[in-house]
Amino acid sequence: MLEVNGLSVAYGQSEVVHDLSFAVGTGEIVALMGRNGMGKTTTFKALMGILGIRSGSVRVNGQELSASAPHQRVRSGLAYVPQGRMIFPNLTVRENIMTGLQTRACAIPQDVFTLFPVLLEMSQRRGGNLSGGQQQQLAIARALTTNPSVLLLDEPTEGIQPSIIKDLARVLKEIRTLRGLTIVVSEQVLSFALAVADRLLVIERGQIVDEVTAMSGAAERVSRYLSV
Amino acid sequence: MEGLTLEEFGAILVMQGFNGLSYFCVLLLMALGLAIIFGQMGVINMAHGEFLTIGAYATFLLSWLSEHYAPWFMPYYFLLAVLLGFAAAFAVGHLTELALIRHLYRRPLDSLLATWGLALIMQQGFRSLFGAREVSATLPDWLLGSWQPVSGIDIPLNGLFVMALTMLLTAGVLILTYRSRWGLQMRATTQNRVMAGAVGIDTQQVDRFTFALGCGIAGVAGAAFTTIGSTGPTSGSLYIVDTFLVVVFGGAQSMLGTVASAFSIAQASSILEFFMTGSMAKVSVLLTIIVILMMRPEGLFRANVRR
Numbered sequence: 236m237l238e239v240n241g242l243s244v245a246y247g248q249s250e251v252v253h254d255l256s257f258a259v260g261t262g263e264i265v266a267l268m269g270r271n272g273m274g275k276t277t278t279f280k281a282l283m284g285i286l287g288i289r290s291g292s293v294r295v296n297g298q299e300l301s302a303s304a305p306h307q308r309v310r311s312g313l314a315y316v317p318q319g320r321m322i323f324p325n326l327t328v329r330e331n332i333m334t335g336l337q338t339r340a341c342a343i344p345q346d347v348f349t350l351f352p353v354l355l356e357m358s359q360r361r362g363g364n365l366s367g368g369q370q371q372q373l374a375i376a377r378a379l380t381t382n383p384s385v386l387l388l389d390e391p392t393e394g395i396q397p398s399i400i401k402d403l404a405r406v407l408k409e410i411r412t413l414r415g416l417t418i419v420v421s422e423q424v425l426s427f428a429l430a431v432a433d434r435l436l437v438i439e440r441g442q443i444v445d446e447v448t449a450m451s452g453a454a455e456r457v458s459r460y461l462s463v
Numbered sequence: 464m465e466g467l468t469l470e471e472f473g474a475i476l477v478m479q480g481f482n483g484l485s486y487f488c489v490l491l492l493m494a495l496g497l498a499i500i501f502g503q504m505g506v507i508n509m510a511h512g513e514f515l516t517i518g519a520y521a522t523f524l525l526s527w528l529s530e531h532y533a534p535w536f537m538p539y540y541f542l543l544a545v546l547l548g549f550a551a552a553f554a555v556g557h558l559t560e561l562a563l564i565r566h567l568y569r570r571p572l573d574s575l576l577a578t579w580g581l582a583l584i585m586q587q588g589f590r591s592l593f594g595a596r597e598v599s600a601t602l603p604d605w606l607l608g609s610w611q612p613v614s615g616i617d618i619p620l621n622g623l624f625v626m627a628l629t630m631l632l633t634a635g636v637l638i639l640t641y642r643s644r645w646g647l648q649m650r651a652t653t654q655n656r657v658m659a660g661a662v663g664i665d666t667q668q669v670d671r672f673t674f675a676l677g678c679g680i681a682g683v684a685g686a687a688f689t690t691i692g693s694t695g696p697t698s699g700s701l702y703i704v705d706t707f708l709v710v711v712f713g714g715a716q717s718m719l720g721t722v723a724s725a726f727s728i729a730q731a732s733s734i735l736e737f738f739m740t741g742s743m744a745k746v747s748v749l750l751t752i753i754v755i756l757m758m759r760p761e762g763l764f765r766a767n768v769r770r
């Protein structure tokens with residue numbers, strides 16, 4: 236499980252995430268909803284240790300990670316699918332997946348190719364030559380290879396065709412069931428969030444301003460935060 | 464040049480070509496190290512030549528020790544010297560990374576200045592340790608002499624040996640880069656350092672190993688260098704400019720480019736040097752490179768991938 240307490244993050248002097256606290260239970264999927272510029276990416280980068288934090292604590296399965304380097308956080312069970320996917324463009328698909336392997340053994344977990352058969356077909360292609368949807372699958376596969384207990388996905392639907400978005404929702408739920416993963420996904424697309432998440436958190440200007448369980452009525456309540 | 468028959472002309476070309484090969488080998492090994500370090504962490508290592516010098520002095524030391532204390536070892540010492548040159552340069556490179564380089568990542572200008580300072584310090588260190596006079600390793604007998612495939616053409620054995628050594632090492636580096644776990648981590652870090660960390664790669668450790676490896680390869684270049692020249696405190700620094708040329712000309716991203724560019728620069732200098740003065744040859748090569756780079760700013764080879 237993931238516990239975030241009093242997280243504040245700043246770029247230089249300007250603080251953009253203020254005293255953020257939330258917890259996500261084992262096997263739970265939570266969507267962090269918010270418009271552009273509200274602090275979703277900043278929050279995720281801080282959780283991964285890519286950005287330094289002003290204050291606060293980040294715990295995965297009870298282990299405090301706020302002072303660790305990104306690669307140590309990965310070893311403690313945190314995995315990250317960044318906004319824009321950040322595939323290694325000159326590595327093949329297979330090599331991209333293998334970068335996530337922690338052990339010296341070269342075995343990619345079987346379920347990765349079961350979940351994303353297209354990656355097996357394309358395993359010798361260069362990552363940079365894949366389509367957006369394929370790159371998204373690759374980024375998830377790469378994250379899963381680190382054998383995480385908490386998976387962070389930053390706007391996974393951005394720039395992806397609607398037909399593939401549906402698949403993505405299904406696959407994320409399948410992963411959760413297969414691996415008992417904790418998943419946090421940031422989103423602007425409400426229909427996708429409602430399809431995957433058990434609970435929706437709304438972030439505005441770096442603060443969590445609302446929390447809804449995904450039931451009837453949730454759509455209306457959250458959509459007013461997302462309209463401009 | 465008058466009175467040269469076509470046959471003689473051909474023989475000169477071939478022999479100068481083989482002389483160029485030793486130079487090509489040293490240049491290639493230097494450039495390989497420089498290129499993987501620059502590609503990995505954006506650090507331009509001006510002290511790279513001094514790591515060649517370390518390898519050369521290591522070879523000299525071993526040769527001197529064998530000659531004075533273990534003459535029976537003379538035929539074999541050179542092979543050990545290659546390993547020792549690598550190990551010494553690797554170790555010093557590792558320390559350098561820890562103490563200096565890791566503070567300079569992605570700061571090409573600062574790293575240029577700092578490593579230039581380091582180069583001067585190392586040169587002074589060599590001067591204090593080994594004296595200002597040049598020293599020469601005594602080559603084992605099997606490296607002397609030459610091979611005469613046809614009359615009129617003499618191919619020095621040391622050149623052949625250095626050639627084989629270079630090919631082996633280059634192949635080794637290629638295999639390491641494209642087949643090993645470290646190589647994968649290195650390539651991932653080169654392409655996206657932040658993301659590499661976020662998939663669990665300890666990028667600092669990869670950097671340290673890469674830097675040390677690049678220096679180690681320069682150390683082997685130093686061992687090879689002793690077969691074609693004598694070693695002084697500034698021997699390595701004489702190579703640094705040509706090595707830069709090779710890397711820039713070949714395109715910093717491509718190993719194949721590095722090989723092709725080291726080959727053409729070494730061969731062009733060597734062959735031209737026979738027909739004109741050394742500095743004229745250098746000027747001609749430099750001018751040619753400038754013209755080619757004006758047409759292909761990314762170097763001879765570039766990665767053909769969408770970004």
Ligand SMILES: Nc1ncnc2c1ncn2[C@@H]1O[C@H](COP(=O)(O)OP(=O)(O)O)[C@@H](O)[C@H]1O
Pocket residue numbers: 246251269270271272273274275276277278
């Ligand atoms: N590198 C940066 N330097 C300074 N400000 C930034 C930087 N990146 C983002 N910001 C600011 O931080 C705020 C939150 O941005 P971000 O976390 O990217 O939002 P989101 O992912 O929700 O769209 C925005 O106001 C943005 O302008």
Ligand SMILES: [Mg+2]
Pocket residue numbers: 272275276277318389390
């Ligand atoms: Mg964002």
